[in-house]
Amino acid sequence: MSVAPDDFKKALSCWATGxxxxxxxxGDRVHGMTVSAFSEVSLDPPLVLVCVDKTSNTHPLVAEGGVFAVNVLSRDQTALAKRFASKQDEHRRFIGLEYESGKTGAPLLVGTAAALDCSLVDAHEAGDHVIYVGRVEWMRSSEREPLIYHRTAYRVLADVNS
Ligand SMILES: Cc1cc2nc3c(=O)[nH]c(=O)nc-3n(C[C@H](O)[C@H](O)[C@H](O)COP(=O)(O)O)c2cc1C
Structure with missing residues (x-):
């Protein structure tokens, strides 16, 4: 039984993510990309995972540097999400952008809802992606509301009044 790619994408787009x-x-090379395939994995030790396309520029840099940071975008950071997903000027994403280097050296963006600075502990090949597992070495969080992605659109949270 085969799954048509468009049907697969349509079904996945029903899943709302941050x-x-x-x-x-x-070294002195930094790069980054927009990622929705992020999850917590373990509390003790503190582990998270991200799924990264093997054809992306970010993939070899994570493998080489052995570190990555997960910058959880806030609701007013749609422009950043688009910038880090676009293949136009992909090597200029950090130009003019304010960021600091985390404990691991991975770039931490400003104004995010949260940031998790990780050292790479494991990598699993999974089809056309690699699952990178990181140990959280440092983190910060804020009261900022997160940006949401659902059915290929950026959205914000709404309360359900019961
Ligand atoms: C909302 C959104 C979520 C995305 N999530 C992922 C993801 O989880 N994993 C992935 O490999 N690409 C994901 N992408 C696509 C990458 O951001 C995009 O291919 C990017 O240009 C790759 O950059 P790079 O090749 O310079 O590393 C996502 C794109 C968008 C717009």
Whole structure:
């Protein structure tokens, strides 16, 4: 039984996610990309995972540098999400952008809802993606509301009044 790619994408787009920018560093080279495939994995030790396309520029940099940061975008950071997903000027994403280097050296963006600075502990090949597992070395969180992605659109949270 085969799954048609468009049907698969349509079904997956029903799943609402947050939006992150996964950043990496190897030496003085930094890069990053918009990622929704992020999850917590373990509390003790503190582990998270991200799924990264093998054809992306970010993939080899994570493998080489052995670190990555998960920048959880806030509701007013749609422009950043688009910038780090676009293949136009992809090597200029950090130009003019304010960021600091985390404990691991991975770039931490400003104004995010949260940031998790990770050292790479495991990598699993999974089809056309690699699942990178990171140990959280440092983190910060805020009261900022997150950016949401659902049915290929950026959205914000709403309360349900019961
Ligand atoms: C909302 C959104 C979520 C995305 N999530 C992922 C993801 O989880 N994993 C992935 O490999 N690409 C994801 N992408 C696509 C990458 O951001 C995009 O291909 C990017 O240009 C890759 O950059 P790079 O090749 O310079 O590393 C997502 C794109 C968008 C708009």
């Amino acid at each position: 939006v992150t920018i996964v950043t990496a560093r190897a």
